[in-house]
Every structure is written in C-alpha cells, then in structure tokens.
Amino acid sequence: MTTSYLSCNISPLTAYVPSTENPWNAANVRHLHNRLGFGIPFADIANALIQSPSAYVDQIIDAAMGLAPTASPGWAPLDPADYAANGFTYSEDENDKNKETAQYAFIKELIDNGVRGRLTFFWHNIIVTRISEYDFAGYAFRYFLALQRHSFGNFKTFIHEIGLDEAMLKFLNSFDNVVGHPNENYARELYELFTLGEGNGYTEDDIVNTARALTGYNEYENGENSRIIFNVEKFDAEPKTIFGQTGNWGYDDVINILFEQRADLIARYICERIYIDFVSPEVDEDIRTLIINPLAAQFVANGFEIAPILKTLFKSAHFFDANAKSVIIKSPLDLIVQFMTSTGLDYGDYDMNKESIKNISSWLFDQNILNPPTVAGWDGDRDWLNSGTITFRAGYLIDDVLQWAWEQDQEQFREFAIDVSSNSNDADVVATAIFEALMNEIPYTMDDYTVGVDVFKSRVPSNYFDDNTWTLGFETATLQVRDLLEYIVSLPDYQIK
Template sequence: MEIVTTPSCNASTLTPYIPSGGNPWTLQKVKHTYRRLAFGGSIDEMDAALAQTPDQFIDFLVDTAANLTPTPAPSWGYFSINDFTNFDVQNNENRDAWALQTANDFISEKMRGRLTFFWMNHFVTEYESYGYSPYMFQYYNAIQIHAFGNFKDFVHAIGINNTMLVYLNGFENTNVNPNENYARELFELFTLGEDNNYTQSDIINASRALTGYNHWDEPGAQIYFDAITFDAGEKTIFGQTGAWGYDELIDILFEQRAPEIANHICGKLYQYFVSPAIDDFVQTNIISQLAQTFIDEEWDLIPVLKQLFKSEHFYDEKALGVIIKSPYDVINTYINEASFLYNDEILEGIIYFAGLIGQTIFDPPDVSGWQRDETWINGSTLTGRWQLLEFYNYYLFENGENFTFADFAREVSNDSNDPAYITQTIIEHFTSKELHTASDYTVATDIFKWEVPQNYYDNGTWSLSWDSAPYQVILLLNHLARIPEFQLK
C-alpha cells in the first residue's frame, strides 16, 4: 500500500452517512455506489435504491452478493490429464468457455462479480503460466467461495489451491529443493505489503513450512500433502520457533503481524473502491479504523466492507469521479446502465477488445496484478476504449437493436424533444461529474442534432420517434466515449 503526499481532499469520516436536507440521498450517489460496488445498475435498480436508505441499500448489495452460491462447476472442472480425449483442443476450448462464463458473472452478479474481480487481482495467477483449464476453474471457484468470507481462511485456502501451488512453485518446494517464491509473495503481496516487517530469514523459514504439497496421483489431479517431502525441522518465523507446517505458519502470520495485514488489506480495498490517493488523514481516520474493525471482527470481511460503504467518507462529493475506469468498467457499466443487450457473442467480442486495451481475464501482466487507475490509459488503450464502445453500438444497430437507443434516450429524458436537454440527460446518466465547460455540452448537442435541419428542432417537429433518432443517439454515445469525464467513476 502506497501512502501519497497529495491530499485526497476528502475529509469526511467513517461516521455512517445519514441523508439530510443539506446532504440528500440522490440518484448521483446511487450511481456512484453501483459503479464502485458493481458494474453499474439499471434505471429500475437505481429507482429501487432511491426508495431505500443508504444503510438498507448497502446491506442489500453486500448480503445479496455474499449469499450467492458459487457458479456451478463445468463437467471438466476437476479433470485430470487422462480425463481429456484430446487435451490440446479441449483444454483451449475449456479455457475460452470459462473466460466467457466469468465475463457473464462479472456483468450480471453485481457486487459478487466486482469483488471476485478484485480478489483475482490480489491473489494473482496467470493462466499463461499454468495453462490448465481445470485449475483455472478451481482458482475462480476458490475466489468466489471466500470473496465475502474470513480473510484468514481465504489466505489459508488459496495457498494450497492447485492453481496457486503450480503458479508460484509450491508444487516444486520440497525439503531437498526449497523454493521461496510463494513465501515471498505471501508476505509481500498477499498479506503484509512490500518490505513491511518481515525479513529474508522469515521468507526462508516460511518456505520450509510450506513444503510437502508436492504430489498428485496423476498430472492435473488434486495436489496433496506428503510428509516425505516436508521439512520437519525447527523454523523461526516472526520470532516464533518450532517445527512449523502450513497451518501453523498461517496462524503465526496472523497472530504476530495482525496490524500490518489489516492495514495492507484495508488500504487495498480503499484504493480500489474509494480513491487511489491515501494521505495522512485517510490513513489515520479511515484505513487505521477499518483495520481495527478487521482485527476486532477476527478477519471477517463483511463488517469492514459495510463500515466503509455506509460511511460519510464513501459518499463525500470528493469521492465521486476520482477513479479511472478499467476496460471492463467502461463496457460493463455502460451496458448495465443503459440496459442494452448482451449475449455470448457480444461478450466474446468484449473479452477480445478488453484484452487489446490491457485487461485479459485470468492473465494480468505479472504476480503484482494490474496496477489500475492511470496505468489503464495511454495513447493506444485510450483509442481502444473508444473503438470498444463503437464496436458494441454498431453491432446492436446492425443486428436489429437500433430502436433500443431511441427507447433509452426517451426513458432518461422523459421523452423530451429538446436536443440540448436530451444530450445533457444522456451525458449525465453515464458520468459521475458535470462536463468541464458549458461549451462541452454545446459541442455534444451539435453532434447529437446531426444533419437534421435546425427548423425541425425549433418548431418542435423533430422527436425521438423519428427514424433518424437511434443513429443520432449512437453518434452522441460514440462522442461520449471520448469525453474525459466518461473515463472516470
């Protein structure tokens, strides 16, 4: 976790947000919640949230997500190598099928999809490194099961997950051939944070405690513990000496380094869900208090999530529109907020385009994961974002969904025939903040008006029922994708 010197400017605390005349519960705050905690919400979902209190709404989002059952296992989810009849072909097909299932989950499961994606970028694996579709599923399944559970249990489970044992060389870590890879990442990335109160000696001895998970009955089967390859000698980890094994290592880690773990994880949650900027105020008044809750609740995640998301800090005006959208934020939120069509063919296109602009499901760039925020944007990825939305809009237009666009504009504008008002309502539906200048709205309105003669607008002849209206909406939406404010959530 990085503490930055630039202040976040958000001086609100973790005091629960209670709407008032001066700080009302608004559609803007509902959209903020759905964009951060899910991948957007439909107009109906937003209206339903407005009828609840913020406290009720957060309970609904979190509890609904936490109570979802895991996505059912595919028929090949626990295959060994010998269960395949044509490994190369079937393994690739399975990989693509599960990437598609995952993309469906992200867009449809609301907060469970969002938090699952967060943990996949915390407990990182890279498919290209292990290349085995059943392990791909088993890793995803473990993330779903533990996403809202107990973090200590999560760390324990992920360390002996087949995928992680292969990816970070635990399968190769034996008493005669030690490998420090997982021990190092366990401390540096998964629990404590880089150089945060551990030593090289702690890593060496932790790697010895991690030995023994080196056997399977056949390649691709369940990896299991075997005492023959376990280092049973005494080890000193964080000042504690004994013949520690895996279970004891996790216990010692959480007993001896609780403040470091709690601060690191709460800091990552904060940077992902609230703001990438952590200054002294945020560290002292937000993260440290969340960390204490985490410890007091014995590592259960839900109390921490609810404390943060119900707070005045989360709903402060200065928390809106300060995070750059990821590629999946760009397209998933757009689809959900407009309630536009998506199907497997569309999602396959999204997976492809998202990969081109920096986010391939199951394949972050390295073990540290996507660094997010400003790293999403460069000369090529920015134009790729524009092209992604254009691809999607024109796909709908050319495949019989053209009047969806006019219907959407009619709903958000209350069937207005004022092009300036329609433009403003569409832009504000998809953005967290107003555009920078009034002229930005004027330019967008001119694009929306297209080639329709001005007198048709002046005399009220034109309406969203015109045949040209769907195309006009598309022109505006394609322009919207290029507006800087659209890139923020």
Template sequence: MLAKTNCNTASLAPFTQPLEEKQILHLYRRAGFGVPFGTLQSHIGKSATQLATEVIEEAINMPLTEEPEWSTWDNTFYPEDGDESRDIKRTQISQWKEAYVTDLRINNLRDRMSFFWHNHFVTELREYDCPSYLYEYITLLQTHSLGNFRTFVYDIGINNAMLKYLNGDKSGKGNPNENYARELYELFTMGEGIGYTEEDIKETARALTGYVKRDEGCGPILFNPNAFDTKSKTIFGQTGAWGYDDVINILFAERPNEIATFVCGKLYEFFVNPLQVPEITQDLAATFIANDFELAPVLAQLFASQHFFDEEAKGVIIKSHFDVFYNFTNETGFQTTNDMVLDGVNICRMIGQEVFNPVDVAGWQRDRDWIGPSTLIGRWKMLEFYLNETYALNEDQFSNLAIDLAGGPGNIDPEDITRKIVDWFLPLGFHSPEDYEIATDIFKSDVPENYFEDGSWNLLSSYASKQVLDLLQHLIKQPEFQLK
C-alpha cells in the first residue's frame, strides 16, 4: 500500500504558488481533521505562508475547552460510599470526554496538536481514575500545544496525572522511582538510548524526589521537602544538589541538539511522512533551537514549505481510527448529532484507539499498526453506520454534497461527477482507470441507463442522494481511502 522509502526531495523553501483545492485539503487533513467543502473554498488562492499563519494563529488564540464545575474536586467532594463515588466519577469523565472530543473534531491545529501530545506525554486514565487530574492534564496539553517546549516539559513533569501515572508520587529520598526519569529522556525529549546513560537516569530520579504529599485518591500532589534527596547528584556531567528545576535546566542546556532532533523528527513523522528525511529534520531542529524551543515557528516553516506540499508527501500516512471518522464527518459536511459523534468515538475505542487511554506509555504506534483484519472491518462498519444515520436524518445533504463537488446541478456527466467525488475523498484518487469505471458503475447502478443517455437525469433527481450514498459506501472500503 505504501512505499518503504521517502522519495520527497523538495526543500523547506516556501511554497510560492497560489493554493488550489487539493493542496488546501492536504493541509487541513494533516493540521486538523479535514475541512468542509464550503470552508475550503474561502482559502483558494491564498499563499501557503498566509494559510499556515492563519491556521497557527487560530490555534494559539483558541479558547480552552470549557472548564467543568468539578475541575478542582478532591476526595472531600465525593460521597464516602464507594459505589456512589465511582458512579459520580464515571459521569464526570463522560462529560469531559464529550466536551473534548467535540472540540477535537472542529478545532483544527490546536486540538490536532493536543491529541498529538496526548500520544507523546502519555498518561492512561485507567491508571489514575481522577476526573480533576484528567481535566488538568488535557488542559495542559491544550495550553502548551503550540507553545514553548521547555516550559511544556517542565509543567508536564509535575502534573498530577503524570506524577500518579509514572509513580512520581511514590518517589522519596532513599527510594527514588526511576520511571519518570527514564521516560523523560527516552520517550519525551531525546529518544531511546540517545544522549543519556543509565547513571544519568538514576541520578535524575534522585533529583525528582519529594513530590509525595497528597491525600489518597484525587487530592493534589505536592512537594514535601522532607522527602527530597538533598545530596549531590551528577547529571550529564554537571554536579550539584540538583532538584526538579535543575533537571530541566541542565537537560535543555546540555542536550539541545538531541532534544530538537527528536521532537522535530516526531513532528515530521506525524505531519509529513512516517519515514524521515534527515536533512529536513535537521533544518527544522535548527529552527527549533534558534527560536528557544518555541513550537509555532517550526510548524510555520513546515506548513508553508515546498516539502510539505510536494506530491510525494500526499497519501503516505495511514489514517488513525480518529482520522478515518473525523476526516470523513468533516469532509462530507453532513448534519450530525452529538450521539452520532460519540458513537463513532466509541467504535474507535472498540477497535483500538480509546481517547484518554493510549495502549501503553509509548502510546499508539500509528501508521501500519492501524490496519489489521478486525480494525479494517471496524473502520468500515463505523462509517457505514455514520452514512446510514446521516442519510436517515437528511438524505438531501447527499445530493447537495455531489452538487458542490460537481460544480453545480448543471453537471449531468456521471463519470465526471464520480471522479470529482472520488478525488475529494481519496488523496491520490484511484490508481487505475478501471477503479474509476467500477465507481462510476456503482454510482449509476440504480438509474435506468436511458436516463443518462437522453439527458433526463441530473443531481436534482430523486435518485441522486441514494446514488451518492452507494458511491460513498463503496469508497470507504477502498485501500486508498485509508490514506491521507
């Protein structure tokens, strides 16, 4: 399905041609979860730099998901009865899930990035089960999604959810826990085996001791100076009685190149291609360092570049389950209900992508790991359900989509209409004329052939909505549909 080499030889120089429909759709599939046809039209003709700037500024200025009334609840707010307490927590988590996934679908780059960081600075809700911790964690991801990475790393390490998840709340002098120290270097900043030693991990764990003061359950985790190891430690060759602040300062002072290369490599794999081009990663890393680890300049350079818009960058990433669902809902632009969105999110959970619960501390592995016999069928069924529900809700929106994509109701060429619908949903279209012919036959199948021949058929016909439904049911099962 996908090439095992990255053939993109374009540079990070600005892409200077006025943006066309497919290029804008490409940007929104990577920097968000797709875009409705009408919204896309308003961007045609803009420069890549202009649109990238708009997308990034929108993300930076976007308000956070609304704070729930229980955002600061600790154990004192919950009933003593364990069953009742669990029921209340379950309801609160469900409320926050609905609020976040609703924003995730429509917030483009801001929550595309918060979801990226959710799979980078991983926590698993099932391991701490505190609504207030979850709220703080997701809000932190949104707040820093395009901000300063050094500040982000500092704040995430003393976040309640992270302290609980990686046992920082049990790490005191004489018995330091190495979990967070290891993941800080291996998964969060430099990569496995790069830039650190086992001794650095041990010494760092000692410097991170002391965050052990809390009530049982959902109380805030606080620093207890009596539990902190005050003795001298040596980290990356620097010796002193280091504490938490010192660890972050030393890390970014002594390992800037390793951090920048690792983070920019992950951003490249997520937004451009699972296979890095080392020269591009290094150029992005140089931008990252030159801007004191601010994320926005890196993304601005990438999203406005010839490399990002090169034809070799399109259709080379396998969609996640959330991509499959959200891209399709956004790109059809169909009327939906909250229940329909939550049903899709729950199917994503059943086939392996549960929001707030990545599979382990390393997160979802993405790309080829999304595709298997059971997950592929689950993806089909998820979209079949969505199409049937939206068709029952308002079948006219199907013919209206075709009218938009076909350039108006005056287009009565079923082959051209089919091609335009196919090319809207498939990043590279079909690979063979035969596949387009099959799709056209499906689009025409419920209409007598003479209606096409004598010109009596058009997209305002009573047949049209069902024709579009049949074609979309066919497209969602194609290999090319799994790509973005």
C-alpha cells in the first residue's frame, strides 16, 4: 500500500463545524461532491447550503442508497443457450457489442448517479475483474450490478457474493480450482487485494488451504458461459487449516473464518483504501492513528456496514480541512465526468457521445472501464499524468466534450456565466465565478488567474470594461465564456481535485 508522504492534515474525525475560517459554503459543497461524486451543478448548490453539513451528507448518501439499480438489457441475465428463445443472437460480434453496452452502462452510471457511481467505481478498482479475460457480456453486466448493489452495503456480504460471481470465478480461475489440482489465484487475491493487504495476516499455507476450501464451483449449469454451480465431486472434502482453525471447510466457512479471525485487519485495510481514494494519497502513522483506526473500529462495531463509515468520514473536520483539498489527481473518467457535471451544460444525447467517452478514456488515457490493466486495478493518482497525457486531456475536453455543448446550444454558455456570477456585469467577478465553478477554491497561481481574466476579456475592447459598457448580454459573451473554459481546463491545476 502506498505510504510515501507525511500528511499535514491534523484535523480530527469529529464532525465538521462551520466557522469563519472554514464556512459551509459553495467551495466546501463542491469539495464534497468532487470526492464523493463527480462534481455538482451550480443550480444544486443552494439546496446543500440550506442544510447542515451533517444532514446534507446523510441526504446524498441515503439518496444514493435508495436508487433503483440500473435496468438490465434483456440478454444480461440469460445463458447463451437461451438467447435464441428470447429473441437474441449469440455470436462473437454480438457479444462484443454487448460488452460495450455493459461498459456504456457503467459510464452512464457515473454521469447520472454521481454518488452511487463513485462508490461503484471505487469498488471496481479494488474487487477487480477484467472483461478481456472472461469475455462474456452477461457476466460483465452482472458483475457491474453486483458492485452497484453492494457499494454502500455490508462488506462481508459483498465479499461472499462476489466470490461466486461468474466474472470473478472465471477471471481468477476459481472455475479451474478442483480437488487434487487446487488453483490458488482467488484465494491469494481474496486476502492480498480484497480484504487484508499484501502479506498482512495470512501465510502461504493459509492460501493453499483456502484454495482447497474454495474448490467445487466448476460446472456450467446450462452450457458454456452459463451460470456456474457447485459440483460436490470436484470439492476437496479433506480437513483444511485456515488461520489456525481445522475442519472440512467450504466456501461459506472461508468467509466466516476470515471475518471472525481477521476482522480488525480487514477493517483497517479497507478504511485505508477508502481514505486514499476519497481523502488523500498521503497516509502515515499519524493518519492511521487519528483517522483510519477509529474508522476501522466503527466498521467492525457496525458489522462491516459500509455506509456508516462513509458518513462519519465525509462529515468530519478532517475531510473538510484545507489540507484535504486539491490533493488528488483526477482519473481520466473523473476528469471527463466532473467537467460535464460541474458546468451543467447540455452535451446532447448520451448515446451520441458514449463511444467517444469510452474510447478516449481507454485508448488515450488507459482507463478502460470493466477492463483494468491488472488484478490490482489502476495505480491512479500520479500515474495518470505525464507530459503527453496532460496535453491530450485538455485537448479532448476542448475539441470534443465542450464542442458537444457548443453544438447543442451556444446560448447556454451565457446562461452558465449568468448563473454562477449572479448576472454580474463585472468581468473580473464573472471570470472568478467561472474559475471557482470548475476549480472550486483557487489552487492556481495569481498569474494563471490574471491570464485567464485577460483571455475572457480578449474579444472586447478594453474601454468597454473600463466604462462599464460591457455586460453578459454582449454578443461576444458566449465565446468569451467558452474561451475561459478552454483556458481553465488547459491549466495543470485543473488535473487535481
């Protein structure tokens, strides 16, 4: 686990109380949504500000938990043998098209349901499968729904279900794990990546015996790529010793023993992963003592329910500390979706743009949804950026995403500026409001800001600003807003949240 820096955030896990120095304002609402979701439209900020921070965190998490699951296409629950009888074709080309449909559904979840989408995306990068390995669209869609279904729920239940998910059974070779020839892949990753962390609280013997206990899930119920069921004849029924306990253990026993014998280690590992992804990549022993260990204790006390620890963390003074802001580099999908959400512009029919979002994120930026590079997922943070990708990131937002909105309605750029600036006729006020809508507080330099204001004013003679002639009603205003948006997304500091 990455633990390379010293943290400057010494605020506690106790509830954030707004103050003169750190008020409950639009900047803090954006900070919350940039981390717990993918940004927030300006129009939605007022609703947050009329509530206390604590009540608002409860509201958005409870709302995410109450959402209906993504609707499955008709083919998703079916075995290939049943496709024809239900009006579907099963072929390599159709399967490839359906795999893309599963990827599009995942990306649409990020755009439409930011908070639940964020948690689903988070678990996708911890409890990993790769569609290129199991190569069946039905498995992919059902895996996505499993992540979505458990994103705020009980972690033990989540781990129990995901180990029997066909995408996982095929990806980590549990389908090949039979008595006499155990395959250790899933047993190893269950401990190393999903619950405990590398080398943390288990031995090689534990892995070997766990693999033996997980044998038997080796039979298709209804032909290739159908549901995978248990076959007792392929189960190792001899005694196994796991974490010092000996018995004829099977799948359910493994999960029960793991969560009974290693509860504290599981809780600390998962809470640290949550902290790194949602608060800061900077973790040291002080952070573990101050934040992660108390969260872990709550996690265990609440029977591994995920939502309560999220509420505690996102309500905390620690999360709203200035040192927790603008310290995480956006992933490619984060960059794209947060831009779309924060501007609130109309980008047109998702079906027209989904292929571009998926392909650019994958081909250019190496974030292929449902297909992470390894079982450990994407490394993230600093690994997202280099001298090439930072240029391409801005170019894609400018030439593609922003252009979609421009082609839909140029006037919406004026309306965006009117909304965020309260229809100010002061160009500096308008520019500042647009900066803050996209970048929240001001982590950029004053030189960058000054250049941005000049960019915003560049289409209009300077005397129009000097004598207060200029207003957002000017014909040039739509282009001025677009110019500034293009400038902001080209700044290196736009890459952080």
